[in-house]
Amino acid sequence: MRGMQGPPTSSRRRFLGLAGSTAVIGALPVAITVRPVEATPEMMATAIRAVTGGANVQTGKVKLDIPPLVENGNSVPMTVSVTSPMTPTDYVKSIHVFNEKNPQPNMGNFYLNPRTGRPQISTRVRLADSQKITAIAKLSDGSFWSTTADVVVTLAACTEEVI
Template sequence: MGRTDSIDRRRVVAGAAGTLLALALRPAAAAQPRTETTESAIRRFAGDNPIRPGRVSLDLPPLVDNGNTVPLTVSVESPMTPADHVRRIGVFNEKNPQPNVVTLHLRPGAGRAQVATRIRLADTQRITAIAEMSDGSYWSASADAIVTLAACLEG
């Protein structure tokens, strides 16, 4: 290695360290404003159809240390046959900038109506999962999560 290689690496490391320091020292950013209400997002998903509690299970930790990566599992009681299956699952929140976290489309060939992922939570809030069944009915479950370190901040 020559002397110029060492200097170039030092400059890169120093530049990266400076960028990280500048990001760490900037003032805390305010959360983005909501794009729509949770109720309007749910109505956009389900229309005017009644949403009944049941058939949906929502597994979410009740206490979340870090809102940047929150495990979430949604499962729906369904045989997943062509005659009786889950068409869609929508997950909604109360306080993130966008109330619709995710919409998942399923088909009978999925085998099981269960999904697991990680989501971001801006603050302590209620999460609601709604399943649209092949017969046009809608079922739901909700869970509350207390978030100690918020996510979804813009800055």
């Protein structure tokens, strides 16, 4: 006797159908290709123009601490700091970090306000190859300040292919 439940054959059929399709999908070979490094310095310049709106970017006020030589590009420590009093009328609005050879030229955008305290960010980044890193800070008066650093990478990241 079946009781109050529906016919078990419909649930069983649904289960077997799903299990069979999952087994077929699981048996197919999977090929994953990570996008190759195709970035160029021109792509970095375009990304910088997108952030700055084409405004003049001056050199100074920004300090970029990143090792000049890294053995492995998978995890590179980086700190960007800006000289600013961080008062309600004079503060760093944002810090942007760019690279010239990774697939994504804009590595990070960090937004600050007068209550942030110290205008500094620290993070780790992946570097696809030896390249130039540029950090740009936008101040509350609308001006942009920057610095660059060249980093030599002996073992590149971001270029693996899995097949």
